[in-house]
Amino acid sequence: MAALDQTQVKEGVDQETVDAVREVGTYKYGWDTDIEMEYAPKGVNPDIVRLISEKNEEPEWMTEWRLSAFERWTKMEEPTWAMVHYPPIDFQDQYYYARPKSMEEKPKSLDEVDPKLLATYEKLGIPLKEQMILAGVEGAEDVPAEGRKVAVDAVFDSVSVGTTFKDELAKHGVIFCSISEAIKDHPELVQKYLGTVVPVSDNFYATLNSAVFSDGSFVYIPPGVRCPMELSTYFRINAENTGQFERTLIIADKGSYVSYLEGCTAPQRDTAQLHAAVVEIIVEEDAEVKYSTVQNWFPGDEEGKGGIYNFVTKRADCRGDRSKVMWTQVETGSAVTWKYPSCILRGNESQGEFYSIAITNNMQQADTGTKMVHLGKNTKSRIVSKGISAGKAQNTYRGLVSMHPKAKDSRNYTQCDSLLIGDKCGAHTVPYIEVKNNSSRVEHEATTSKVDDDQLFYCRQRGMDEEEAVALVVNGFCKDVLQALPMEFAMEAQQLVAISLEGSVG
């Protein structure tokens, strides 16, 4: 009986996937919003840095912090070790700050936000209303209403447009706002934690971000609080020739819990655009943070024209004992991805997990993975990475597992699987494994294969066309990771898997 139930559930899921494949289009977020924008002059220099700081009405210490980052950035070199190739970026030929004119006076509540902006998010499926569930999520009916609330911080180019459910969150002591507001309203927290996980001079892009970040989200969960709803930030790049540099800071104090979602899209344009974000997460004793991303930036067209260069630094510091962090990412967009969400397992018995699906099609290139740095005793980490490459795309997993001498009795398990669709693409694995004590166990496995002919044949024989069949097999290949996503995202991700592989067969 149990077996029969399982089959039914499975078939249900499969049906949805198949439906998703049916309704696929090309990149469906490729439209832009016609809105009057205000730009800072092109290029980056100390004046621009000061200007951004001024626009955000920041205190003196913040301006200084930015300027010293800029100073260091001018002495740094762009990294070249990743397996990605793109024309040189002219850092002086783009805007570092763009905000809708209507945002000049910060709206006091969501009611005052420019309707055009609200309409933009509505169209993206992220209505900025304090509604119970995200629009467009099917199959959510059987979840209790209380569990389905999602608070959203919406970032449009360089500024945060609004944050929902602020008051309700405040009742629980949770602070969820844009980072520019946090710098003004909670300077003590920002000053204490900003740059402590990703230091100012960590790497070329993180340093640039430290100098010019314009907005982003800030989360503080007080001790012992289980955040009553999912928190989410939605990033939208709209303006042309504009880089988006956001900064996210999440602090989970002792014994707290939060699940955070991140989504991103951008219009379809001919020129490539830069997105260099920094995410810092601090996890104190017994706290847990779940960070999920569905990255769906514009990937460029079939010839590789346009698209987002996604150069992101994400790191979580498990400072306290028994703290836990879980990164889940579905990377389907961007022309070039350079991203390694990492965990520093400092506290004893702390845990880090990384689940990733990276799909590249056409001319996309992705170099992504994670770092698990084990410093505390009895720490555990788990890496599950699924790379799918189609068209002429290149997909690389790059990761580090490091067991320090003092990280006694620690464990790591890594599994990286790559799937190739077509004979013009590439799939690569570059893991670094450093074990410096003998009581820890490290296991790494990687495989590369193509879509199994027998499985395809089986699906075809059941009446699916080739594209549907491939999408189904690929969804099966990604199952381990899809299951780790919160429900809202799992649905979207499953559809994305199918959409991203559009046109890759036949």
Place this chain on the structure above:
Amino acid sequence: MALPQAKQTATEERLATLTMPDAGCTRAAREDALARVLEMGLPGRRDEYWKYTRPDTLISPEAPRAALFHSDEAILFGEIDRLKIVFIDGVFSAEESDELELEGVNIERIEDICCKDIHWAKELYGVLEARGQSPVQRPLAALNTAFAEDGVAIHVTGKPSKPISLIYRHASETSDAMLHHIVRVESGAEVTILENGPAASRFNKCMEIDIADNGTLHHVRAQGRDHERRAMTHMFTRLGQESTYKSFTLTANGVLTRNEQVVELTGDDAVAHVAGACVGDGDFLHDDTVFITHDAVNCESRQVFKKVLRNGATGVFQGKILVKEGAQKTDGYQISQSLLLDDDSQFLAKPELEIYADDVACSHGSTSGAIDETALFYLRSRGVPVKDATNMLTLAFLAEAVDEIEDSELADAIVTRLEGWLARRS
């Protein structure tokens, strides 16, 4: 592009101590190689492929002194009928060597063929080394091509009745030797090459192997037990259609050993197996750097590397399988494992896959850990003393690599060596 200053200086200082031998037919290859060295510079700590191994003592102008090591152990491969070619501190010794006569094979010293203008060696000397410089640079191999003082050219045309055994003796505490061998296995021919001995205080050895269609080469090597010696070896192998290359290396001690294997499968249905077992104790760093390129259809490659480390020893493994576009039906397998017998030892690994063809089955695995407590407990509960049980489990751990040796006599000789090492250490 100009080299970083430190690299430039280190390279110049090293080159100042070397003179290019009067080269005859290898002159052009040597001069090309020198140009490569000047362009690349000698390895430095910041180079990606020298991340885990400090190259300083391998590139210093003078070789660090290494005390001679005397052992009462039986001579390795002593029981096996073989053709002995002996080098003492990197110099060929006619007295100690057998007559270089064996049916199915022609053996000459590189020095002798240097005087001839036309020779097959000209088509090989420095050629595979130069091919192996991309995408990863191997400047110490180019340095070897340019300045190697001795070595043999082995031309295999049939199936010689016994293995060719290259024996490297160490006689001077300051010897700094560079040897360059070339081996050409003709179509359908088959040979076994053995190498053993500590060679010199510092040893830089390069071997280029070209295996024609249907050719077979077995290689079994044991690197000497000298505690203070340093060795840097390169093997460049090119395989033709349906050819086979099987190489096994045992390393027991030596303060620093870096073995690079660069294998290129250029003919369809070729097979390459590269394996290594290493046992390290104390001040010991062992580095296996393997780069296998699949450039033909339906080839098989296998890498099996096992390291047992203790008392602060370090094991490094950098292995790569590169499958080029069109190299369909590739079967690539790679495993690197370490057994850390105590808390001070470390294992650093970078197992890579780079794949540009879709119809392939490639996998790699890497593990590191201590001896299995459950297995140990089982053996102890059956009355086996701890030391014996540990040795038994250690040998079992190394077995997968040793099993790569096809010839059972040679495999037995290696196992005896390992047992000796374990007995001395327990």
